[in-house]
Every structure is written in structure tokens, then in C-alpha cells.
Amino acid sequence: MNYTWNWGIFLEPSPEGAGTYADMLLSGLAWTVVTALCSWVIAFTLGSVVGVMRTLPSRTANAIGAAYVEGFRNVPLLVQMFLWYFVLPELLPARLGSAVKQMPDAPFYTAVLCLGFFTAARVAEQVRAGIRALPRGQAQAGLALGLTWAQTYRAVLLPNAYRIILPPLTSEFLNNLKNTSVALTIGLLELTARARSMQEFSFQVFEAFTAATLLYVALNLVVIAGATLLERRVAVPGGR
Amino acid sequence: MHLSHALFLAAVAISAATAPVGAQELSGTLKKVKDTGAITIGYRDASVPFSYLDGNQKPVGYAFEICLKVAAAVKAHLKLDTLEVRLNPVTSATRIPLIANGTIDLECGSTTNNADRQRQAAFTNTHFLTATRFVAKREKGLDKTDDLKGRTVVSTSGTTNIRQINEINTARGLGMRILPAKDHAEAFLMVETGRADAFVMDDVLLAALVAGSKTPDAYAISSEAQSRPEPYGIMLRKDDPAFKAVVDAATAALYKSPEGTALYDKWFTQAIPPRGINLKLPMSEAMRKTLANPSDSPDPAAY
Numbered sequence: 001m002n003y004t005w006n007w008g009i010f011l012e013p014s015p016e017g018a019g020t021y022a023d024m025l026l027s028g029l030a031w032t033v034v035t036a037l038c039s040w041v042i043a044f045t046l047g048s049v050v051g052v053m054r055t056l057p058s059r060t061a062n063a064i065g066a067a068y069v070e071g072f073r074n075v076p077l078l079v080q081m082f083l084w085y086f087v088l089p090e091l092l093p094a095r096l097g098s099a100v101k102q103m104p105d106a107p108f109y110t111a112v113l114c115l116g117f118f119t120a121a122r123v124a125e126q127v128r129a130g131i132r133a134l135p136r137g138q139a140q141a142g143l144a145l146g147l148t149w150a151q152t153y154r155a156v157l158l159p160n161a162y163r164i165i166l167p168p169l170t171s172e173f174l175n176n177l178k179n180t181s182v183a184l185t186i187g188l189l190e191l192t193a194r195a196r197s198m199q200e201f202s203f204q205v206f207e208a209f210t211a212a213t214l215l216y217v218a219l220n221l222v223v224i225a226g227a228t229l230l231e232r233r234v235a236v237p238g239g240r
Numbered sequence: 241m242h243l244s245h246a247l248f249l250a251a252v253a254i255s256a257a258t259a260p261v262g263a264q265e266l267s268g269t270l271k272k273v274k275d276t277g278a279i280t281i282g283y284r285d286a287s288v289p290f291s292y293l294d295g296n297q298k299p300v301g302y303a304f305e306i307c308l309k310v311a312a313a314v315k316a317h318l319k320l321d322t323l324e325v326r327l328n329p330v331t332s333a334t335r336i337p338l339i340a341n342g343t344i345d346l347e348c349g350s351t352t353n354n355a356d357r358q359r360q361a362a363f364t365n366t367h368f369l370t371a372t373r374f375v376a377k378r379e380k381g382l383d384k385t386d387d388l389k390g391r392t393v394v395s396t397s398g399t400t401n402i403r404q405i406n407e408i409n410t411a412r413g414l415g416m417r418i419l420p421a422k423d424h425a426e427a428f429l430m431v432e433t434g435r436a437d438a439f440v441m442d443d444v445l446l447a448a449l450v451a452g453s454k455t456p457d458a459y460a461i462s463s464e465a466q467s468r469p470e471p472y473g474i475m476l477r478k479d480d481p482a483f484k485a486v487v488d489a490a491t492a493a494l495y496k497s498p499e500g501t502a503l504y505d506k507w508f509t510q511a512i513p514p515r516g517i518n519l520k521l522p523m524s525e526a527m528r529k530t531l532a533n534p535s536d537s538p539d540p541a542a543y
Contacts, residue, residue, distance in 0.1 A: 001337075001340055001341050001342075001343075002340050002342070002477045002478065002479065002480075003340040003341075003360070004359060004360055004478075006359070015403040015406070015407070018410070086433065088434075089433075090433070094250045098434055101433065101434055101435040102392065102434075102435075105419065106435070107419070112418065146410060184397075184422065185422045185426075187394075187397070187419045187421055187422070188418050193397060193420065196333055196397065196398055197397050197398045197402075197420070199333065199336065199398070200332060200333070200397070200398025201356070201398070201400075202356055202401065203336050203356065203361065204360070205333075205336050205337055205362035206337070225329070227451065
């Protein structure tokens with residue numbers, strides 16, 4: 001290796017005119033966090049709906065849910081980003097399309113939608129697995145008590161299922177957080193994109209990516225700590 | 241018996257290895273090339289016309305051809321019978337690690353030589369001068385820097401150009417929205433699809449993108465430049481003066497000879513593969529001077 005290390009680079013002013021390289025990375029971190037949280041809202045809500053649909057007794061609901069999951073799970077995320085960003089606006093009516101293209105922060109909204117829909121397919125499978133993991137007697141008991149299907153899901157099945165799938169959902173959230181880096185391909189200035197532009201300006205590639213790695217790890221450790229707390233809080237006393 | 245035999249063989253091997261260049265000890269890249277019998281050239285897949293893939297997916301281009309000549313000069317310097325030229329694709333993100341860790345020995349593309357980068361790599365004599373300009377659809381009538389006021393502008397992430405346009409934006413308070421694209425093709429696509437009004441980039445790359453587009457006449461490149469001429473150089477590992485001396489001598493000899501001008505004409509004023517487009521960029525006065533007096537200076541004022 002013939003490389004000149006320069007850890008002081010983070011304190012040098014970045015060429016973008018405002019702040020240091022460290023500020024540049026931190027602003028990237030902020031975009032990463034915001035994108036991950038916003039897309040998770042979509043992923044969790046839509047994923048739960050689709051997951052429930054796949055366990056309903058209705059054939060149509062099942063088919064729609066299955067089509068959604070297979071569609072979004074089988075196309076690579078990178079391709080989906082490209083489709084949302086470049087292809088979708090072309091399919092809209094011309095005026096709406098150009099409004100979408102000229103929208104401020106278009107890469108951010110696109111990334112949130114794309115990641116949300118992509119991760120929803122994966123959350124849906126976990127919700128389905130959680131519900132399927134429950135003894136069949138639980139649904140039957142709920143219905144026998146005179147609850148409707150909706151009430152059975154809300155009061156009996158889902159609270160139990162979510163408790164079971166909390167650990168894999170945590171992993172899914174972490175994946176979602178790391179997947180935000182794919183959004184750099186449509187121009188979102190998140191953490192990886194910032195590390196890349198830092199290495200391009202300064203040629204200090206290893207410092208830039210070391211910092212990015214540490215920031216991702218730190219962020220994920222915070223999420224894991226939070227998830228562990230949540231797991232303890234919602235555990236059913238005496239259960240498992 | 242065994243030991244002395246081995247020592248004898250080792251002595252023969254050492255004298256054989258050092259013999260062709262006389263008393264001079266080989267070090268760094270030259271030693272590596274000598275030992276492995278191979279030199280590795282890093283090429284870009286889409287930096288037309290410097291280094292890119294032709295119709296047969298083989299790397300070609302102006303910088304690439306210069307690198308082949310340098311490899312031939314290295315072979316002659318080391319008095320090798322054969323020298324294997326290995327090829328390794330690089331991107332703007334991988335070129336520095338690959339140079340630093342010894343995967344590639346020469347980086348042949350459109351890499352700007354500047355002072356910051358010289359802390360991490362060495363550059364041989366400048367092979368091209370470019371300035372930052374922008375391309376926009378002709379119908380938008382954008383020509384001067386100030387025309388970009390309040391517009392959406394795209395540039396390729398991590399380039400010196402995006403840095404310059406950011407500086408101009410801040411300094412002149414133009415209120416542009418500057419989007420980064422992951423590569424030149426994507427940035428140009430954003431202008432083509434109307435997602436951005438203008439694409440800020442080295443003028444030569446813009447000329448290539450326009451010449452290669454479906455409707456070359458629909459685009460106009462700004463008359464005002466957003467930077468001084470910037471030197472492009474072939475990148476080598478730094479702190480390897482022996483190798484740099486060989487490469488510098490080879491490029492200087494090439495540029496000063498009629499072959500240098502012929503090479504320029506071949507790639508910038510004539511139809512080039514794979515689709516026979518013509519960039520129509522005759523040699524500028526600054527470029528003519530640079531070829532006559534080769535320099536590896538990173539300072540735009542030197543050209």
C-alpha cells in the first residue's frame with residue numbers, strides 16, 4: 001500500500017463552501033436517518049396491511065397480497081430506484097410529469113417511496129409468518145366470542161404476532177437503514193454519497209469510508225438498543 | 241553441498257535480475273514490472289474519447305493509447321523481450337485505492353491533476369486541457385453563467401466540476417439547485433428528460449455526450465467557461481521517482497513528436513468508434529503549447 005493517511009482531513013473545510021468535511025458527513029447522516037424513518041412508516045403500515053391480506057380467508061385478498069410481495073421482492077432495489085426516478089415521471093401526464101421532475105428534493109421523496117414500497121414487501125412476509133405462527137385456536141376463539149374478523153385481528157392476532165416478529169422486524173429496519181445508501185444513485189446526498197464525494201474531492205478514500213462505516217455502526221447500535229428496550233416493555237408477563 | 245548450491249543459484253538469479261540495467265537498483269513499480277513481466281493499465285468504461293469501451297467491449301481512447309505507448313517505453317527501458325499489458329477497469333471511486341494498493345500502475349482516463357490530489361498520487365505530463373462549461377437544450381437559450389440563476393443544475397457527484405459550480409453558486413448568490421448524478425450518462429439523461437436545466441461538466445465530455453445523443457443539434461454548450469483550463473493527467477503511484485522519470489520521458493517524447501498531434505487529431509477531430517461520431521474539437525492554442533512544452537503542473541495558471 002502506498003497511501004498517505006491524513007486523519008486531520010475531517011477538520012479541513014469542504015470544497016462546497018460551507019463547513020468542514022466532518023459537517024458534510026454529518027449532514028449525510030441526517031439525510032440517512034430521515035430517509036430511513038420516513039420510508040419505515042410506509043413499509044410498516046403497508047407491510048402490515050399486505051401481510052394481513054395474505055392470511056385472510058379471501059382468495060382475492062390473498063392473490064393481491066402475493067402479487068405485491070412477489071413484484072417488489074423480486075426486482076433489485078437498484079432497479080426499482082431507477083424505475084421510480086426516471087421511468088415513472090415519463091408515464092404520468094406531461095404536465096404532472098414535469099412537475100414531479102422539477103419538485104425540490106425529488107431524490108428524497110423518490111427514495112422514501114421506493115424504499116418504503118420495497119421494504120413493505122419484506123415486512124408483509126414477516127407479518128404473515130407471525131400470524132401463521134399463532135395457534136389456529138386463537139382466531140377460532142376470537143370468532144367464537146362473537147368478534148368480527150377485523151376485531152379478531154386487532155385484539156387477538158396482531159398484538160401477539162407483532163410480539164413474535166419484533167426481532168426480525170428490527171433486522172428489517174436495520175436493512176432499511178443501510179439500503180438508504182442505494183439512493184445515492186438517484187442523487188440523494190446521504191451518508192455513503194457524502195463519503196464518496198469526500199473521497200473524490202480530497203482523494204482520502206479510506207478516511208472517508210472509515211468514518212462512514214463507524215457512523216453506520218453507531219446508528220445501528222442505537223437502533224438495536226432501542227429495539228431491545230421495546231421488546232422488554234411489550235413482553236407478555238410470564239410468556240415464553 | 242545443498243546449501244552452497246542454493247546460494248550459488250541465488251547469486252546467479254540476483255545478478256541476472258540486475259544485469260540489464262547495470263549498477264542501478266530497480267525499485268517500486270519498475271521492479272514490480274520487471275519481476276512480474278506485466279504492467280497493469282486502469283481504464284474507464286465511458287470517458288469518451290479518453291478511455292472507453294468500443295463496439296467489441298475493448299478499451300480504446302486517447303489516454304488509453306498514450307498509456308500503451310508508455311507501456312512500450314517501459315518495456316524498452318527494462319530491455320524486456322515481452323511485456324504483458326493487463327487491463328483493469330476503474331471508476332472515479334476506485335481509481336485511488338487501486339493505484340495505492342498496486343492493482344494498477346497507470347490510470348488512463350480523464351482525471352484532473354490538482355494540488356489536493358497530488359498529495360495522494362503522482363501525475364505525468366498533461367495530455368489534455370479542459371474547462372468547465374454547461375450544456376443545455378438549445379431552446380432554453382442558456383449561454384452565460386448568470387443565465388443559470390434559480391435553475392436546476394446537475395453535475396456528476398465527486399467531480400471537480402460540481403465543486404466549482406457550488407463555489408460559483410455560493411460566491412455569486414445565484415440560488416441554483418445543484419443535483420449530483422452518479423455518472424455523466426445519468427447527468428446528461430437528466431437534461432434530456434427535463435429533470436435538470438443544465439449539466440455542468442468538462443467541455444470535452446459534454447461535446448462527447450452531445451455528439452453521441454439522439455439529436456446533437458438540440459443541445460448547446462455555454463460560451464462562457466466556469467473555470468480556467470484544467471490539466472488532465474495520467475495517474476501513477478506517488479513517491480516512485482524512477483518510474484515517473486521513465487513515464488515522463490516517454491510522454492514528453494510522444495507529445496513533442498508529430499505523433500502527439502496526430503494522436504490528438506485522431507480522437508478529437510475525426511470519426512471515432514464505436515458509432516463514428518466526430519467531436520469536432522480542433523486543438524486550442526493552449527493545448528498546442530502544452531504539447532510543445534510538456535508539463536505535469538497541477539496549476540491552471542501554468543497553461
